[in-house]
Amino acid sequence: MHEKKYPFAVRLAGFSPLEHASIAACLAQAPPAGPAYFCLLDDSLQEPDLTIASGDDVQALAALPANGMAELHPALVVGQCPAELGLPQIARPVTAEKLFMVMAALVTRRAEAMARIMASGLPFIPERRRSPRLDLDLTDPSEYIMRRKSPSCGAVLIIDKGAAFRDHVARLVATRGMGVEWTDSAPAALRLCDETPVSVVMVNTAATGIDPYQLCSAIKRQDTGARIAVVLMVSCSYPYDSARARACGVRGLLDKPIPDRALVGALQRLLSLPA
Structure with missing residues (x-):
């Protein structure tokens, strides 16, 4: 009997349609011995378990800090990025072996962090931002204040x-x-x-x-x-x-x-x- 695996929700951000489809197809073929994944649609309101962003899309990178604590909201950057974000990166072209190895480590760290939070009795605080950040913290804070409701x-x-x-x-x-x-x-x-x-x-x-x-x-x-x-x-x-x-x-x-x-x-x- 095969064990039913929890599928981790992945958001792909900033990729061309072709590369997006290629990575999504790769994730659908995750090795049986590791975690399973599914890609969220662009309109999904669900908070991802893990975000994969293109390093050459500034808007996609700007949204990553909004994910908060790195262990609870892990992110992976594909390719080179213009700023040092302190996030794991993998080079292009993306290979399935390297992708699944890094992702498995990230979701393991996330599970451990969530277990620590639950054991401590502290609440899990989800991201409450309605819209992605406009840039890498260059926007006047007053503009965000005006957006609040x-x-x-x-x-x-x-x-x-x-x-x-x-x-x-x-x-x-x-x-x-x-x-x-x-x-x-x-x-x-x-x-x-x-x-x-x-x-x-x-x-x-x-x-x-x-x-x-x-x-x-x-x-x-x-x-x-x-x-x-x-x-x-x-x-x-x-x-x-x-x-x-x-x-x-x-x-x-x-x-x-x-x-x-x-x-x-x-x-x-x-x-x-x-x-």
Whole structure:
């Protein structure tokens, strides 16, 4: 019997489409004896377990310091970079042997760091930055201050074929005093968004009879729609259309099954909640 392995979420940043596809294909063929990996889509709201950035993309490198503590949020740079970031680097061309060796060491260090935090009783604090840094700390801090928003006070609305996920989310955020509602009807969802304070709408793309893109467009057309963050919950088999999602105002996606830590971290960012 084969042991089921936890797949680590990897974000690829700053690569050309060709190199992105090449590294993603390589990660999908991870050796059976080591960790398994999957690549997050660009629109994913999930915090990666590990980030791989191209050394010649300044914007991708600028986002790395936002990951915080290196052991908990490891990053790997491919190629030469213009600044010394104190991160592990591998040269191009990328070979599978070197890539998996470095990544295995990074995720091992991450697991050890998380184990130490859990043993100490300290909370795991996820990254709460809504947007990537603009550059390598060259932006006037006042610009970031202007971008800050006050915490949202509306409810989280779950649109799903059943109420089980709503109940699970409610248990996870029970100490926050946050309202969590549920419906399996698009018309009911629109009515709730129009008549009650709603801050986040989470749509299960497997919900019967609901087009998530059309629903998001309809929510955004309402007077209160601009302040509502619409998130799609997608499985690996769902044909997610990034261009259509962005055009209708979808904030991002979460891959199913959604780890509790990823779910809570996404809600903290979307609602500007303290850690």
